[in-house]
Amino acid sequence: MSPKWRRYLRFWRPDVRADVDDELAFHMQERVDDLVATGLDRNVAQQEAMRLFGDMPRVKDECIEEALKLETEMRRLETLDVLKQDAIYALRLMRAHPTFTSAIMLTLALGIGATTAVFSIVNAVLLRPLPYRDADRVVLIAETFRGGRGSASGGHVTDWTNQSRTVERTSIWQLRTINLTEGEPERLRAARVTPSFFEVLYVRPALGRYFLPEENADSRVTVLSHPLWVARFNADSAIIGRQVRLGGEPHTVVGVAPANFTMTEFDERLWTPFAITTEQARNYGAHMFTVFGKLKPGANIEQAQADLATITEGIRQRAPDEMNERGVQVVSYGSLLVDGWDTQLWVLLGAVTFVLLIGCVNVISLLLARATARRKEIAIRGALGGARARLVRQLLTESLLLATAGGLAGIIVAKVGIRFFVGMGPAGVPRLDEAGLNWQVLGFAIAATLLCGVVFGLVPAFRATRVDLQSELRDGGRGSRGVIRDRVRGTLIVAELAVALVLLVSAGLLLRSAYLLQRVEPGFDPRNVTMMRVALPALRYDSAEAVQAGFARILEQVRGVPGVEVAAAGTRVPMWGASIDIGVRVDGRPFNPKDLLIGHVRLVTDQYFETIRIPITKGRSLKASDLAAGAPSVIVVNETFARRTFGDENPIGKRISGWTRDTLPEWREIVGVSGDVRAFGRENESPPEIYMPMTQAPSNAWASYNRSMTFIAKSRPGISVTAPMRAALRNVDPELPAYDVQTMDNVLSQSTATRRFNTLLLTCLGLTGLLLAAIGIYGVIAFFVSQRTQEIGVRMALGASAGSVVGLVVRHAAALAGIGILVGGVAAYWATSALASMLFSIDARDPLAFVVGALALLGVALGAAWIPARRAARVPPIRALTDL
Amino acid sequence: MKNELLHGTLEVMILKTLSWGRLHGYGIGRWIMDQGGDALRIEEGSLYPALYRLERKGLIDAEWGISEKNRKAKYYRLTPKGRRVLTAHVVTWTDFATAVGRVLSSADAPSPA
Numbered sequence: 001m002s003p004k005w006r007r008y009l010r011f012w013r014p015d016v017r018a019d020v021d022d023e024l025a026f027h028m029q030e031r032v033d034d035l036v037a038t039g040l041d042r043n044v045a046q047q048e049a050m051r052l053f054g055d056m057p058r059v060k061d062e063c064i065e066e067a068l069k070l071e072t073e074m075r076r077l078e079t080l081d082v083l084k085q086d087a088i089y090a091l092r093l094m095r096a097h098p099t100f101t102s103a104i105m106l107t108l109a110l111g112i113g114a115t116t117a118v119f120s121i122v123n124a125v126l127l128r129p130l131p132y133r134d135a136d137r138v139v140l141i142a143e144t145f146r147g148g149r150g151s152a153s154g155g156h157v158t159d160w161t162n163q164s165r166t167v168e169r170t171s172i173w174q175l176r177t178i179n180l181t182e183g184e185p186e187r188l189r190a191a192r193v194t195p196s197f198f199e200v201l202y203v204r205p206a207l208g209r210y211f212l213p214e215e216n217a218d219s220r221v222t223v224l225s226h227p228l229w230v231a232r233f234n235a236d237s238a239i240i241g242r243q244v245r246l247g248g249e250p251h252t253v254v255g256v257a258p259a260n261f262t263m264t265e266f267d268e269r270l271w272t273p274f275a276i277t278t279e280q281a282r283n284y285g286a287h288m289f290t291v292f293g294k295l296k297p298g299a300n301i302e303q304a305q306a307d308l309a310t311i312t313e314g315i316r317q318r319a320p321d322e323m324n325e326r327g328v329q330v331v332s333y334g335s336l337l338v339d340g341w342d343t344q345l346w347v348l349l350g351a352v353t354f355v356l357l358i359g360c361v362n363v364i365s366l367l368l369a370r371a372t373a374r375r376k377e378i379a380i381r382g383a384l385g386g387a388r389a390r391l392v393r394q395l396l397t398e399s400l401l402l403a404t405a406g407g408l409a410g411i412i413v414a415k416v417g418i419r420f421f422v423g424m425g426p427a428g429v430p431r432l433d434e435a436g437l438n439w440q441v442l443g444f445a446i447a448a449t450l451l452c453g454v455v456f457g458l459v460p461a462f463r464a465t466r467v468d469l470q471s472e473l474r475d476g477g478r479g480s481r482g483v484i485r486d487r488v489r490g491t492l493i494v495a496e497l498a499v500a501l502v503l504l505v506s507a508g509l510l511l512r513s514a515y516l517l518q519r520v521e522p523g524f525d526p527r528n529v530t531m532m533r534v535a536l537p538a539l540r541y542d543s544a545e546a547v548q549a550g551f552a553r554i555l556e557q558v559r560g561v562p563g564v565e566v567a568a569a570g571t572r573v574p575m576w577g578a579s580i581d582i583g584v585r586v587d588g589r590p591f592n593p594k595d596l597l598i599g600h601v602r603l604v605t606d607q608y609f610e611t612i613r614i615p616i617t618k619g620r621s622l623k624a625s626d627l628a629a630g631a632p633s634v635i636v637v638n639e640t641f642a643r644r645t646f647g648d649e650n651p652i653g654k655r656i657s658g659w660t661r662d663t664l665p666e667w668r669e670i671v672g673v674s675g676d677v678r679a680f681g682r683e684n685e686s687p688p689e690i691y692m693p694m695t696q697a698p699s700n701a702w703a704s705y706n707r708s709m710t711f712i713a714k715s716r717p718g719i720s721v722t723a724p725m726r727a728a729l730r731n732v733d734p735e736l737p738a739y740d741v742q743t744m745d746n747v748l749s750q751s752t753a754t755r756r757f758n759t760l761l762l763t764c765l766g767l768t769g770l771l772l773a774a775i776g777i778y779g780v781i782a783f784f785v786s787q788r789t790q791e792i793g794v795r796m797a798l799g800a801s802a803g804s805v806v807g808l809v810v811r812h813a814a815a816l817a818g819i820g821i822l823v824g825g826v827a828a829y830w831a832t833s834a835l836a837s838m839l840f841s842i843d844a845r846d847p848l849a850f851v852v853g854a855l856a857l858l859g860v861a862l863g864a865a866w867i868p869a870r871r872a873a874r875v876p877p878i879r880a881l882t883d884l
Numbered sequence: 885m886k887n888e889l890l891h892g893t894l895e896v897m898i899l900k901t902l903s904w905g906r907l908h909g910y911g912i913g914r915w916i917m918d919q920g921g922d923a924l925r926i927e928e929g930s931l932y933p934a935l936y937r938l939e940r941k942g943l944i945d946a947e948w949g950i951s952e953k954n955r956k957a958k959y960y961r962l963t964p965k966g967r968r969v970l971t972a973h974v975v976t977w978t979d980f981a982t983a984v985g986r987v988l989s990s991a992d993a994p995s996p997a
Contacts, residue, residue, distance in 0.1 A: 063933055
């Protein structure tokens with residue numbers, strides 16, 4: 001009935017079908033025999049037997065079904081039983097060697113924990129999709145100027161929106177700050193958006209609704225951000241429909257955006273609707289809007305880029321003057337958000353994975369050593385008939401148990417690590433605070449654990465079970481094949497040293513960058529200087545005169561604060577605040593609108609240079625008399641501006657013009673040249689700068705600066721003037737919020753906080769790698785020594801000096817370290833290019849970092865080898881005899 | 885009626901049969917019918933699914949052996965667990981049969997409530 005070959009399978013395992021067939025056949029034979037014995041003819045007897053039996057096929061099916069179930073159950077039980085045995089045995093071993101077990105667990109816990117923590121950050125910031133609907137289709141559309149992304153004009157937005165075949169919808173976003181006067185007045189970052197903004201970036205509102213298509217600035221409505229709603233309105237859901245005062249005007253709250261909505265570093269706290277005017281829609285020269293767009297389904301970035309470039313080219317045909325050196329760029333919003341952070345995070349994940357790898361190598365090394373020690377046990381088990389697969393499974397169970405214990409502890413380490421990163425991480429990393437132990441992160445930890453467990457188990461397992469039973473049992477498990485096994489460990493240690501060198505060189509590069517950066521003179525003296533920003537509401541300070549008078553009154557109060565030695569105000573202080581760059585023409589030179597010199601304009605008061613001690617290198621500083629009504633127009637420029645514009649000529653007395661009401665020049669005379677200041681952070685070159693007395697502000701300048709100024713006050717050392725400065729402001733106008741009140745020292749250190757954080761982390765990882773590598777090489781050398789105790793004893797008995805024994809051992813270590821450094825050097829040469837964007841003023845192949853890293857590693861390796869080498873040299877020669 | 889009654893008790897009878905020692909399926913069937921006579925006449929085939937069920941429950945064990953006529957036969961044997969179950973069944977079954985017998989053979993009429 002069943003094919004013949006099935007029967008042969010029964011040699012290896014039971015074949016239930018054939019068994020049932022055989023059993024029933026036996027029944028029929030016996031029955032027929034019995035019937036024949038009663039005198040029946042054999043043929044009749046067979047028919048009678050079938051009748052007595054009943055439904056043969058059904059019986060057979062029922063039997064096979066039961067038998068198959070039984071077989072499955074048995075096999076499952078058997079597997080479980082073996083597993084249980086293995087696990088019990090492994091646990092007993094773990095308990096018997098607590099130091100060994102805890103060393104491995106600790107290494108794994110730290111390695112897996114740190115890697116998981118960094119992965120959770122990478123996952124939260126880089127890997128998770130943005131919360132917006134169709135987030136992969138959300139793009140930023142920017143006008144470019146000289147290749148850099150910038151804001152777009154109303155005309156551009158209009159043309160892009162109307163003519164594009166690839167962009168489904170566009171919306172405009174414009175940052176502004178606004179005073180919220182409900183209780184304690186507060187200056188808020190806010191955004192003016194076209195109602196479609198919340199359709200392009202859609203997440204279900206936490207409360208209420210977003211803007212209606214017909215709503216604009218006159219609708220006096222606002223959507224609050226979740227943080228503002230919580231902080232200022234106690235997360236009160238009755239807020240919907242209530243009125244709040246924004247910039248002095250009542251606005252109705254129509255909705256609250258969800259907590260995860262805002263991800264830009266601007267972190268706006270509320271939104272108000274607006275629509276561009278018909279004049280703006282025809283203007284191609286005023287670049288002031290940030291444009292978000294949503295691609296049509298199926299369109300990609302490249303298509304959109306090509307499409308919008310064509311439209312922008314059309315604009316160039318119509319308005320060539322406005323389009324000088326300008327273009328368009330489409331960027332995916334997701335990649336824009338993590339721009340800059342992605343490299344740093346991937347580098348960090350790479351570094352922490354390297355540390356895990358080094359840790360793993362150490363663990364494998366330890367397990368190999370133990371497998372060597374257990375060779376006799378394994379040989380006996382093999383001799384007693386333990387199958388190799390069974391032995392491998394036993395060793396694998398042990399290593400998986402170890403890895404699991406380490407992984408569990410690692411999850412705790414990861415939890416602490418994530419809290420550390422979220423708390424200490426640099427500001428501005430999008431969605432950093434959403435990092436946590438979610439199922440993806442746990443999956444990562446579990447995968448890392450299993451991988452470690454399998455690798456740890458298989459390498460020693462296959463080596464250890466490939467033992468020659470006879471020779472092993474004969475020489476009592478002392479092992480004559482140590483040299484070969486040592487080669488495996490040697491290879492491991494070389495790999496470990498190589499990875500450690502990559503880490504060390506990377507850390508060295510970052511440390512050197514940080515050092516070089518710290519040596520860059522910022523160009524001003526932040527000591528004892530406190531800053532405070534103030535913005536005046538348009539409603540009550542509607543003219544330039546009112547704004548200037550308001551700031552003058554505040555400055556007078558600040559200067560009167562006890563302890564303040566000198567104070568001033570400016571629209572921008574170094575490393576902080578907005579600046580506006582303008583095109584400049586020079587008196588006496590032909591005017592060429594296509595080739596304008598660029599300068600960053602700050603409006604300042606007198607004493608500005610004196611307060612933060614920017615030196616005046618030529619001419620004079622700005623004086624109080626320059627701010628008086630009717631004073632002649634004067635400016636101070638910085639050295640970069642002077643050099644770019646006038647070369648070696650003396651700029652004093654020259655006249656320049658820019659940011660004019662119309663095309664006629666408004667000449668201003670250069671009266672002084674100031675020292676260069678690293679205005680945009682230490683790592684960025686000084687920009688060309690122009691300082692204007694605030695009373696001589698160009699038309700509309702105050703609106704562009706949002707009617708805001710930063711007050712700076714230098715106080716006597718050891719005195720905090722933050723509270724009195726706030727009080728001074730309240731004296732002038734109790735409804736004005738003071739914001740960003742802090743010391744300039746703080747501003748300066750904040751400007752390099754991210755870099756310091758990165759450097760600190762990578763240095764820690766580099767040192768951890770170094771330490772682990774030292775432990776690793778120590779282990780290998782100690783093993784090398786223990787294998788050769790006898791040989792060393794003989795050598796010493798024959799008169800070898802302690803020095804030559806130490807030399808023998810250290811030479812072995814040096815050879816390993818040398819190869820490791822060579823391999824690691826090549827790997828680092830290739831790997832450090834990933835760091836290029838994080839370095840300052842040095843090359844990713846900086847020879848100093850490579851040499852110092854290599855020397856440090858060599859030194860540590862030899863130092864680690866020194867300890868067992870000394871021990872070897874103290875081997876008493878008698879050991880050579882007793883150990884025989 | 886007769887077959888349904890038998891189905892539940894067939895497994896107990898197999899256990900009882902095996903309590904004398906190991907036996908193959910055919911022998912078990914013959915012994916039950918020898919003891920029970922026509923009252924317990926069943927389709928012989930229905931014995932085998934019962935045997936496989938008992939084996940899966942762990943009440944009996946099976947192994948291949950050679951019969952008296954030198955044929956390969958599958959022999960069944962009671963496991964310790966099977967022996968315990970049989971003892972328990974015999975007690976319940978006897979109690980039950982006695983009780984039913986008493987009711988059916990009673991001469992007393994039910995007293996009016």
